[in-house]
Amino acid sequence: MSTTEVPVSPAVVAVPDTKAEQTSKASTSGVKSFLSGGFGGMCLVAAGHPLDLLKVRMQTSSEYKSTLDCLRKTLAENGIRGMYRGMAAPLVGATPVFAICFWGYDMGQKIMRYAYNMSPTDQLSTSQILFAGGFSAIPTTAVMAPMERIKCNLQVTSASGSGTAYKGPVDAALGIVRAGGITSLFKGTCATLLRDVPGSVAYFGAYELIKKSLTNQGAGQGSISPLAIVTAGGLAGMANWAVAIPPDVLKSRLQTAPDGRYTGVRQVFIEMMRTEGAGALFRGMGPALLRAFPANAACFLGVELSLQFMNGLW
Known part of the structure; x- marks a missing residue:
């Protein structure tokens, strides 16, 4: 997710030509x-929720043979x-x-500039x-962890009656709180941080590097087309999940398990390795990359x- 501030036209995103304009926008x-x-x-x-749902269902159940099998069922x-x-x-x-997350990325850049x-x-x-x-993941996790907890529990509930059926996110949140208290909403916070720090490093790094490689340096101080933005963004998303999928599997297992089932992400990892092997850490990779x-x-x-x-307004 880039915080580079550049005006966009229908054809290109062009970096301002004057240092005064750049400083003002900065x-x-x-x-x-x-x-x-x-x-x-x-x-x-x-754009990506349906494939995210398939990813979570595959990560939390062994009944699916493939992404297509999960989709069909x-x-x-x-x-x-x-x-x-x-x-x-x-x-x-x-x-x-x-x-x-974007604000955190901007703050991370400012820390580097100051240092x-x-x-x-x-x-x-x-x-x-x-x-x-990587810094952007730290403030984001405080908000992300409870949202992920609610989302994953909703995604693994079944219309056929298996598991706990929630009517919606508010009902799910209330059910989680009733079962384990307010702190239960934050189950998996460490696992979320374990996923998002390396994932965000890959995400922002890939986007900035790919965008730079696709930038026409001969047009002013640089320009990038919407197609290049889409390409860099899509590949950055795939880079993120290529790094983040194993800790994401652990996070999904931890967050959807009954309260008291696991003491933490370490126990989830040990039990998965003992009962399912290392391959289980990459379950859901297909829909994750397809969605990314x-x-x-x-x-x-x-x-x-x-x-x-916004650049057109101020």
Whole structure:
């Protein structure tokens, strides 16, 4: 998720030519990153939720032979509406979660600029970008963990009556609190952080590097087409899940297990290795990668277009 602030035209996103313009926009980058991140998150959820549901179901059950088998059984059991089960929670939560994530990424960049005495217009090195990406996961986890807990529990409930049937995200949240108290909403927080720190490093690092490679350096100080944004965003999403899927499996198992079943993510890992082997850590990789490209392409395009809109206002 990039916080680079560049005006967008129908053809290209062009970096401002004057240092004064760049410095002015840099001074409000935190606000713009926060707002554009929220909009981008909403785009991501709308585009990618059905495949996210398949990913979670495969991670928490061994009854599915493949992604297609999971899709077929989910459609047979719940219909097309079942593909959007649990979407309300991440959709409502997407705005603050992604807004905080983008803001965190911007703060990570500012920390690097301050530490190395850099100006707002100086280009960050690859290692500095990677630090900023990893840093973004820290403030995000406080909001992400309970939303993930609610979403995963909704996604694994069955219309046939197996498991606990929730009417929606509010009912799920109340049911989780009734069963284990308010702290139960934060079950899996460490697992979420374990997933999102390396995942965010790969995510932001891949996006910035791919976007840079696709930038036409001969057009002013640089330009990038919407197609390049979509390409860089989609590949960044796949890079994120290539790194994050094993800890995501552990997180999903922990968050959907009955209270008291596991003492923590370490016990989940030990039991999975003993009973299912290392291959279980990559369960759900197929739908995760299938979802990653369109969902994150939509996210980054939403981010860049919202930045265009805000850059036109102030």
